[in-house]
Amino acid sequence: MTAISSLSPPFRRVVALVVIVVFVGTLIYFRDLSASTLYKGLDPPNHSKAAQLSAKDLLKSPVSKNYEFVPKLIHQSWSTPELPSKFETWSRSCREQNPDWQWVLWTDEDNLNLVKQYFPWFLEYYQKLPGEIYRADLVRNMYMYLYGGMYADLDIECLRPANELFETYNITTVPYKSTYDGSHHRTSNTQQERKAFFGRMGTNDTFDHSIPNAWMASTPGHPFFLLSLDSVIEKLKGEIPGKITAEHLTGPIALRRYINLYLKKYKDSDELDQRMNKNPIVDVFGPQDSMKHSVEVLPWWNVFPYSWDRDGLAFKEICSVNSEQYDRERCKLNIATDHWGSYFITYWSHSWSRSGHNENNMKNIAD
Structure with missing residues (x-):
């Protein structure tokens, strides 16, 4: 008689139950282990996300001839095609939240090719900029002007579909191809209006x-985005480039200055179009003097619910990716992104310095 058969019936049932639980648990463990190994660094099969459109293919495509729609293009930029681990995760969130969009990752080489192809008259000044962060800050204005769509820094997590955000501002989002091949037609007789969002x-x-210039969106051909190019030319002609910080020349401080100038001088006016008609790039779109344009600055809870300024200090320990206590899920819970209906959140990696990547902060996004 075996040891198990010598046990009383209640004990035999307990032993049998334990064996079954251990067996099933072992199967689940090895199933999950094999899946995580197989798909490590990849998306699970059949998971819907924005398809990648290479920058080279986009540069071969015609620019949009429809100025009232936001094309479904997500623009992001990094020095090379290989993204650090956390950037990959956050970038994937934007693709998964917007599966009917296309995703373009611009590299430094792609950015240079963009300038050479569409802004050759600006190439001299582009190359004079004292670091890649200056160029990365500046070139996103070119994405918006030429193609429209949405730009997002790589430390931004997308929390909701962007289509829903634009719907609240009566903006239609359409596939990029339909903006130049005539497959998407206007649905109203109202005057076309170019709109930019920050x-x-x-x-x-x-x-x-x-x-911040970490996020922006626009319909194509908005003259606002040419203000940055004019300003850079003016600054580089009059000052030593290395003495001007990226924030002041091409970054967020400059952006806020341009927006204030726009709202004060160019809002509800064709003066900006008339000024930009002297710019060689307008030949791509043609004169647009009769077309309205506007700039919208969205409330803090839409795009940047976590602020790295003083009003965000209470959340810095868990929301800044450079903090040892960084916890993405606790951050969103404490800030109440669901309550506010936030569409994005930025964890402010500050991965750049004037001379290149900030090596200390790069370690925090590589894990």
Whole structure:
């Protein structure tokens, strides 16, 4: 008689149950282990996400001839095609939240080719900029002007579909191809209007960094985005480039300055179009004097619910990716992104320095 058969019936049932639980648990463990090994670094099969469109293919495509729609293009930029681990995760969130969009990852080489192809008259000044962060800051304005769509820094997590955000502002999003091949037609007789969107960070409107250039969206051909090019030419002609910080020349401080200038001088006016008609790039679109344009700065909870300024200090330990206590899920819970209906959140990696990558902060996004 075996040891098990010598046990009383209740004990035999307990032993049998334990064996079954251990067996099933072992199967589940090895199933999950094999799946995680097989798909490590990849997306699970059949998971819907925005398809990648290479920058080279986009550069071969015609620019949009429809200025009232936001094309379904997600623009992101990094020095090479290989993204650090956390950037890959956050970038994937944007593709998964917007599966009917296309995703373009621009490299430094792609950015240079963009300037050579569409802005050859600006190439001299582009190359004079004292570091890649200056160029990365500047070239996103070119994405918006030429193609429209949405630009997002790689430390931004997308929380909701962008289509829903634009719907609240009566903006239609359409596949990029349909904006130049005539397959998407206007649905109303109202005058076309070019619109650009930015986000406010924090509650202090006077803070120089209160309108980050980490996120922006636009219909194509908006003249606002040419202000940055004009300003860079003017600055580089009059000052030594290395003495001007990226924030002041091409980054968020400059962006806030341009927006304030636009709202004060160019809003509800064709003066900006008339000024930009002297710019060689307008030949791509043709004169647009009769077409309205506007700039919208979205409230802080839409795009930048976590502020790295003083009003966000209470959340810095768990929301800044450079903090040892960084916890993405706790951050969103404490900030109440669901309650506010936030569409994005930025963990502010500050991965750049004037001379290149910030090596200390790069370690925090590589894990």
